[in-house]
Amino acid sequence: MLEQIDLSTVNWARAQFALTAMYHWLFVPLTLGLTFLCAFFETIYVKTGKEEWKELTKFWMKLFGINFAIGVATGIILEFEFGTNWANYSWMVGDIFGAPLAIEGIVAFFLEATFFAVMFFGWNRVSKGFHLFSTWMVAIGSNLSALWILVANGWMQYPTGMAFNPDTARFEMKNFFDVVFSPYAISKFTHATTSGFALSSFFVIAVASYYLARRRHVLMAKRSIAVASVFGLVASLMLAFTGDEAAYIDAHYQPMKLAAMEGLWDGTTNAPVVAFGIVNGMKKPGDYQDPFVFEFKIPGLLSLLANRQPGSFVPGINDLVFGNKERNITGVTEMMEKGKLAVKYLAEYKEAQKAGDVAKASNALTEFNKYKQYLGYGHLRSPEEAVPPVSMTFYSFHIMAAVGSAMILVFLLYLFYTAKGTIERATWLYPIGIIFFILAFIAGEAGWVVAEVGRQPWAIQGLLPVSVARTDIAPVNVKLTFFMFLVTFTLLLIAEVRIMLTQIKIGPKEVN
Amino acid sequence: MIGSLDLATLQKLWWILASVVGSLFLFLTFVQGGQTLIWQLGRTEREKSLIINSIGRKWELTFTTLVLFGGALFAAFPKFYATSFGGAYWVWIAILFTFIVQAVSFEYRKKPNNLFGPTVYEAFLFINGAIGILLIGTAVGTFFTGANFVLDEYNFVKWTTPFRGLEAAQNIFNVSLGLFLVMNARVLGALYLLNNIDFTNMEDFKERTRNAVFTNFIAALPFLLIVLIGLLTMDGFGVNPNTGVVSIVPFKYLKNLVEMPIVLVILLAGLALVIFAVYSAKFLKRESGIWFAGLGTVLVGLAVFFTAGFNNTPFYPSRADLQSSLTIFNASSSHYTLTAMTYVALIIPVVLAYIAYVWKQMDSQKLRPEELEGPEAQENY
Known part of the structure; x- marks a missing residue:
């Protein structure tokens, strides 16, 4: 199953997924x-x-339409990329993963597609x-589609409600x-959609601030800001709340990700949050290097966030790799040994079945069942492989958290x-609004880096x-398509931004 | 009731559902057909604009139906999804690529400062309509002529040619099916425009559109003939229902039509409806042909998918290793997943109902050139 792994295919496939997902x-x-x-705007109308x-609604709808088209263009590839670049994945988990994608199509995409034309x-x-009604249906449809794809993503982070079938593999x-x-x-779902609400509110605020600065469309800009700042404030508060929840469940189901997010190598009680710091990129599991070149810590905060219990123990990367008997943590090293047995017995089972040896097959299956929960670990080559890129996860998390907290204040x-x-006189605020629109993009992408890079090497956690x-x-095939998508999406992005900026410059129709 | 259906029934049900979605997609390719007619039928900017705005209000439905077709195959027949998308890599990438450029083209074509200028976006639409549909047809052709893959004991796919699916284009049957679908899409496109646009004071434009229905139908005939003759005479793939062993069966698809007379009836009815639609447009000067040709296309599509998948036929046969061939029974999801998905599918009639309702609301008045030229013009494609 694993003899001829070609790492460059998997790395190009990962790069391609990162590229297409981040563009999307x-x-x-x-x-x-x-x-x-x-x-909201149309309801007020x-x-x-x-x-x-009405004119205000139509203006924002026009910008929405320009953005929507390229969202669709970058979206279709993601749906099929699971098949093209991740065929083994598609077979091994298609029985679970395919359903939310199909449901997304049935219940969400058609709402969007049908009512978009009316809008x-x-x-x-x-x-x-x-x-x-149609405008609301497009809103509900797009967010329902987010729901189902995030159900699928959530399952990759925390696989549940399923069992391995050795006969079909x-x-x-x-x-x-x-x-x-x-x-x-x-x-x-809650964290990703509210981040979208916050970013969109900044989009409206940024464009409206530009108009206010130029003293154009002043009434329209003020009205847009009034609605967007309320929506943005509510969204950013929910974003913080759901972010806290996300860290809490990471602590329980993806402790390695949480440890990487905080650069916590050695587990401890009263674990600190590193408010900011420079990661020592050379550090490896089990060595004695200092994890940070420089850091500023808030003691005890991580214990509180992770377990909602002051002073509690939070495992570090080393505990998770090598195990910690005292804390009853099974390390990757031990799980790999059991995983290798699972791989071996599964192969024996398959062989015996092929040869028609019922007794041997049954024995192999009994042994396999003892170790099957570690099957994934049997494919790792070294315990270090179970550690995600710490620097990237750490910085992404901290950028996301910092921008996310600050945006509440701006709203x-x-x-x-x-x-x-x-608001017309608060000219100093306009550049901040515009900068936060860009920062919100960076924070959103950083959030996905935390979620996806932070769980490497797993396609399905564990x-x-x-x-x-x-x-x-x-x-070479995946490399070629990588550059194909890179060039195409970049050109389309440039076209989109130019069209968008031109339309913003033209502005809404003034009603006299 | 759904909870008590056995696995084989669910597998057949989902093959039917996937076939319906795939066939509806073929009907909705009137959008793609229309895209290839922009330059040919639109002599003036106004005519071009009418064509683009007419089909442009439906492009997302076609796109979404294609995505759902992929999603439904993933959910119901994941082994096909994994084998075909991962295996016939370049065919699918090329198809996807044409749909990526399509998705922005309607919206961006007329917008100022759009980087490429309108002609490039029109070319994108043409490529999607011509190459996209040709390749989809070629890929469907491999349901009958087979593909080059081997599955190992873990059901992981190995492709046996370096062309990763493009080799299907060497087969005249596959290519003819593709070309037939392109021409059929153009017939549908012209019929749709005929019905959707208010041609008052544009008799010349109307005549051109009507003629396009006919000429494209004539152009489709040779390819249809090759496909039909090929289908009725070729050696096909059959699976022994008792042993599961796959073998080459002479005249397999002819046998399928004889042994499943209902499929033969569906096929003939579908073809007859398309022919009637063309006849009514060209000679009776009627505008409603799209509905007959649309229904006809759906029926032909169903007949094609049923012939490929039912009556002990592997729907995705392997030329490289017969026993790796995929049937609706060995490629499907588990009993539990198919049951759950069937509950979800109960919502499909609701979806179809609101699509039909909105379609009717939006198209009850035909598209007039004045709508595209007034003060509201900037909101159009």
């Missing part, structure tokens, strides 16, 4: 939030009947009420509701000056490493 995530958060903002609100071309073809679903309502599914400031009625999950294909 440039557009998705804006879709998720801007669609709700459009729905329908309630008040004021034409200015853009239906102003004079359907009633006001039905148009508003795959994992099979045993409980649909365990998959859908897993703590990871809920956490991923508060916008809301404060809007409520006071002096069960299937990426090296086994890949397609058996020569690296």
